[in-house]
Amino acid sequence: MPHELPKAYEPGAIETRWADYWINEKLFSVPTPPPGETRPVFTLLLPPPNVTGRLHMGHMLNQTQMDIIVRWHRMRGFITLWLPGTDHAGIATQMMVERQLASEGIKRRDLGREKFIERVWEWKKLYGGAILDQMKRLGASVDWSREYFTMDENLSHAVREVFVRLYEEGLIYRGNYIVNWCPWHETAISDLEVKHEEVQGKLWEIRYPVIGSDEFITVATTRPETMLGDTAIAVNAKDERYTHLHGKKVLLPLMKREIPIITDELAQREFGTGAVKVTPAHDPNDFQAGLRHHLPQIDVMDDHAHMNANAGPYAGLDRFEARKRVLHDLREQGFLVGEKDYTIALGKCDRCGTIIEPRLSEQWFVKIQPLADKAREAVEMGEITIVPENYRTIYLNWMNNIHDWCVSRQLWWGHRIPAWTCANKECKEVIVAREAPAKCPKCGGTVEQVPDVLDTWFSSGLLPFTTLGWPEKTRDLEVFYPTTLLITAYEILFFWVARMIMFGCHFMQGHQQDSAIKKASGCEDKKNDSVPFRQVYIHALVRDAERQKMSKTKGNVVDPLDVIERFGTDATRFTLAAMAAPGTDIAFNESRTDGYRAFANKIWNAARFMFMNVDRVSPGMRPGDAEGEYLSKGIAGFNVGALEDRWILSRFNRVAADVNDALATYRFHEAANRIYDFFWGEFCDWYLELIKPRLNDENNRTAQIACTNLVNLFDAALRLLHPVMPFITEEIWHAIYEGKAPVRSIALAAFPQADENQFDLAAETEMAILQDLIVNVRNLRAELKIEPKVKIPIEVFAHEPQIKKLIQENRGAVERLGGVEAINFVASSLAKLPGSRSTSRFDIHVIYERKVDVAAECERLKKELERIEKGIDNGQKQLGNERFLAKAPPTVVENLRKQQEELSVLREKAVSKMKELGC
RNA sequence: GGGCGGUUAGCUCAGCUGGUUAGAGCGCCUGCCUUACAAGCAGGAGGUCGCAGGUUCGAGUCCUGCACUGCCCACCA
Numbered sequence: 001m002p003h004e005l006p007k008a009y010e011p012g013a014i015e016t017r018w019a020d021y022w023i024n025e026k027l028f029s030v031p032t033p034p035p036g037e038t039r040p041v042f043t044l045l046l047p048p049p050n051v052t053g054r055l056h057m058g059h060m061l062n063q064t065q066m067d068i069i070v071r072w073h074r075m076r077g078f079i080t081l082w083l084p085g086t087d088h089a090g091i092a093t094q095m096m097v098e099r100q101l102a103s104e105g106i107k108r109r110d111l112g113r114e115k116f117i118e119r120v121w122e123w124k125k126l127y128g129g130a131i132l133d134q135m136k137r138l139g140a141s142v143d144w145s146r147e148y149f150t151m152d153e154n155l156s157h158a159v160r161e162v163f164v165r166l167y168e169e170g171l172i173y174r175g176n177y178i179v180n181w182c183p184w185h186e187t188a189i190s191d192l193e194v195k196h197e198e199v200q201g202k203l204w205e206i207r208y209p210v211i212g213s214d215e216f217i218t219v220a221t222t223r224p225e226t227m228l229g230d231t232a233i234a235v236n237a238k239d240e241r242y243t244h245l246h247g248k249k250v251l252l253p254l255m256k257r258e259i260p261i262i263t264d265e266l267a268q269r270e271f272g273t274g275a276v277k278v279t280p281a282h283d284p285n286d287f288q289a290g291l292r293h294h295l296p297q298i299d300v301m302d303d304h305a306h307m308n309a310n311a312g313p314y315a316g317l318d319r320f321e322a323r324k325r326v327l328h329d330l331r332e333q334g335f336l337v338g339e340k341d342y343t344i345a346l347g348k349c350d351r352c353g354t355i356i357e358p359r360l361s362e363q364w365f366v367k368i369q370p371l372a373d374k375a376r377e378a379v380e381m382g383e384i385t386i387v388p389e390n391y392r393t394i395y396l397n398w399m400n401n402i403h404d405w406c407v408s409r410q411l412w413w414g415h416r417i418p419a420w421t422c423a424n425k426e427c428k429e430v431i432v433a434r435e436a437p438a439k440c441p442k443c444g445g446t447v448e449q450v451p452d453v454l455d456t457w458f459s460s461g462l463l464p465f466t467t468l469g470w471p472e473k474t475r476d477l478e479v480f481y482p483t484t485l486l487i488t489a490y491e492i493l494f495f496w497v498a499r500m501i502m503f504g505c506h507f508m509q510g511h512q513q514d515s516a517i518k519k520a521s522g523c524e525d526k527k528n529d530s531v532p533f534r535q536v537y538i539h540a541l542v543r544d545a546e547r548q549k550m551s552k553t554k555g556n557v558v559d560p561l562d563v564i565e566r567f568g569t570d571a572t573r574f575t576l577a578a579m580a581a582p583g584t585d586i587a588f589n590e591s592r593t594d595g596y597r598a599f600a601n602k603i604w605n606a607a608r609f610m611f612m613n614v615d616r617v618s619p620g621m622r623p624g625d626a627e628g629e630y631l632s633k634g635i636a637g638f639n640v641g642a643l644e645d646r647w648i649l650s651r652f653n654r655v656a657a658d659v660n661d662a663l664a665t666y667r668f669h670e671a672a673n674r675i676y677d678f679f680w681g682e683f684c685d686w687y688l689e690l691i692k693p694r695l696n697d698e699n700n701r702t703a704q705i706a707c708t709n710l711v712n713l714f715d716a717a718l719r720l721l722h723p724v725m726p727f728i729t730e731e732i733w734h735a736i737y738e739g740k741a742p743v744r745s746i747a748l749a750a751f752p753q754a755d756e757n758q759f760d761l762a763a764e765t766e767m768a769i770l771q772d773l774i775v776n777v778r779n780l781r782a783e784l785k786i787e788p789k790v791k792i793p794i795e796v797f798a799h800e801p802q803i804k805k806l807i808q809e810n811r812g813a814v815e816r817l818g819g820v821e822a823i824n825f826v827a828s829s830l831a832k833l834p835g836s837r838s839t840s841r842f843d844i845h846v847i848y849e850r851k852v853d854v855a856a857e858c859e860r861l862k863k864e865l866e867r868i869e870k871g872i873d874n875g876q877k878q879l880g881n882e883r884f885l886a887k888a889p890p891t892v893v894e895n896l897r898k899q900q901e902e903l904s905v906l907r908e909k910a911v912s913k914m915k916e917l918g919c
Numbered sequence: 920g921g922g923c924g925g926u927u928a929g930c931u932c933a934g935c936u937g938g939u940u941a942g943a944g945c946g947c948c949u950g951c952c953u954u955a956c957a958a959g960c961a962g963g964a965g966g967u968c969g970c971a972g973g974u975u976c977g978a979g980u981c982c983u984g985c986a987c988u989g990c991c992c993a994c995c996a
Contacts, residue, residue: 005955007955007956008956008958009956009958178994191994196992196993203996219996220996221996222996223996234996266995266996267996268995268996271995271996272996275996276995276996277996278996283994283995283996284994284995285994285995285996286994286996287994288994345993347994358994390923390924391923393922393923394922394923394991394992397921397922397992398992401992401993403994490990490991491991493991494992541990549990578932578933578943578944579931579932579933581932581933581934582935583924584924584925584932585924585925585989585990586932587931587932588931589930589931589932589944589945591930591931591944591945591946592931592932592944592945594944594945594958595943595944595945595958596944597958598944598956598958598959599958600958601956601958601959602955602956602958602959604955604956605955605956605958605959606955606956607955608955608956609955609956610955611955612954612955613955662935665935667935669932669933670933670935673933673943676943676944677943684955684956685960688955775961775962778961778962779961779962779963781961781962782949782950782961782962782963783962783963785949785950787950787951788950788951788953788960788961789951789953819953819961867940868940870940871939871940874939874940874977875939877976877977878976878977881976881977882976883975883976884976884977885976886976887975887976887977888938888976888977889938891938892938892939892977895938895939896938896939898939899939899940903940
């Protein structure tokens, strides 16, 4: 059947067809390998997107990189498991559904908790799959049969198990502490969810009258409304300015409450007046001081950060309104004595931007130090490597300065904390258990479950083992844990990566991976199998073309699906790969994608060219060697004869080596560029052009051999390209095999490996000379404005007999690619002649009646001479330097000598020609 | 307050462990519809690698300082 392909590549239909095919064929589903398995294993967990999410460029970059690495491993024979799933995303999802309800005029609290959660599940059922559907368009080769959701029953069960175990080990505690409170979300959030922003604020100075004296003590504050909850004034014990006031009391203005003056290191004499107001319920430092001095804790706000009854006359006011009133009243009553501009780091809620209120609240915390110690050690000992390496330091610093983690959230959607309290007010027993207790074990009273849910990151931090069946001791865990790699954005290094490491090292302690698999996978040297992954690759952020962070509010979000629509998935993937140099953010630029769309088209047309020839010369031909060996790791069935064959084979092996090498170290851009340059610049520009005469040779045998080479080389090139451009390669690959492919997909074919025996330096050198010759001829033609159709005779002076031989043997190529009709070899230099060019190996002269533009030629020669002389000067200087000769590696010296010889030949020729032309 | 990154062609970016004349895409200029590809082909112009020192036989690459710029972390009033 003849191959008929449209003239231009249309990615749309082709890409969706193969994306569906891969899913329907369950091509990437991985059954659990039974004991005795000896193949290497590669496991990767997809960072679960939020169920509420829409695919953005960050996802696409992340997934492109993962897919490249995954496909590469699969093609190299690894049992390759890529686990997909979504995150229930507590706050985001709850808000989404609340907004939906609001449009119906319903409030969450009116509905009640149970009904509300039902609504969320309904929502999830309807819309929760959207992001995964979008993922399918990217071609992500995940195992859909293992898809998870963080609120699946088995995962929820594991979450409860983890919570209870941590509680039993004393690593979870409940207590009243200062937490970051978001008044908009009405929940506590963790330190990480608070973004600090420097803003110009004020520092107000307030004086408090000392009781039994006419003195005042002045304190400074940035949040004057919190004074309503002051329960002390602190001064430093060493501060002699206040010694006489130790033990006295002040009258809290506005509230008319007597509060003590205490001595505490909280107050530093250098800052401000050296005296500080103490508000234990609204400031973490004050809270600690309050504990030290057994001060009352007076919370003056409610969940919305409105002032509560404790704020006396200010009750009911919003906190900022209260601030105004408090200031006004203080001023009026003569207590406000100063107001200065002051830069403050204002904490805002990461999600809604509301100013965080540090607030006393009863919450659940994870005692983090014991977990952090193991997590730090795993990285320090190299059991987990982090790439790029600078993130290692960042990670370690964070681990070393970590605080306990507030894990409770006052939300409805999420994993409910498995804790119950006794309703009996006398008892109030707290029970943490795997299953709901029937009654209070202490007093027999009824119990009710704690309303809070867990921080979403609590459950996602467990995924590396819970998705593999933990807490059961499963075969999956034995095989796939530790996972091999994690690829993620630096934004969630602490949120997620760090927590997975902490949980993994803790709960998987003592775990051992199947030793045969571990060995086969090259992890023998690793001692610690409790880690969630052996390596972390942190990738950059995708920004817009102006380097701005993409955000909905700025309206500069580039929708990947839109880009895909216009340029194709392959081109978009290629763009992201080609721009993803480790460590730097990507400024996404459509013009690049447009360029790579052209590349896809180039591949397409090269394929059309191949098929045209196959159909004509050797219908039905497929890749493979004489023995019918199809899935070679290199190129099968390649007949090495002509120079171009030796050359392309050598080049191909070098590309294969470089690409494998680049992928092994996550240098995606290098891999992508290397393939691009090879395919376009060498394979298409030169090889295809060079073999055209052979393909058209009247001797059918000659044509067949050329065709065989072409098909086999193309097949190998497609395999090399496949991880980056899965769709177009799949399409062409199947077309090559015409329904008789040895495996169901190119994704299951072998990735090309370099064979060093096929490196052919001689062929590369010879080819370079020929290319040089042809380019010089073209160059002269362009300068002499010779019409492209006109064939011209040239004269060649080869400096050495073997150069002459090389050119003679390949004269056909020179004639065709240079538009030459005859080559005359002469025995002496042609350098002086107008219309000539010289290199260190040959002179060429174009025979054409048209006059050379002498002025332009002189200009060109002048520039060339300058360059040559600069090179000679530099070289002389170095070669004249004994220390260079002594210290530089011999090859460097040798190369320099050779170069100097060539340069002096070139100089001589340039000079003589300039003289001749009268420059 | 601490830490990290960036500064290379008009634009967007490569340049890994220091070693010939610093590369690519887009844009620009010239000429071509040469039956795989005009989303193409051939040729070309364009850079004192942010600034100043230093190390070295040799620096875009390593070190120091400075300038500009971006980011992360941080419970001090």
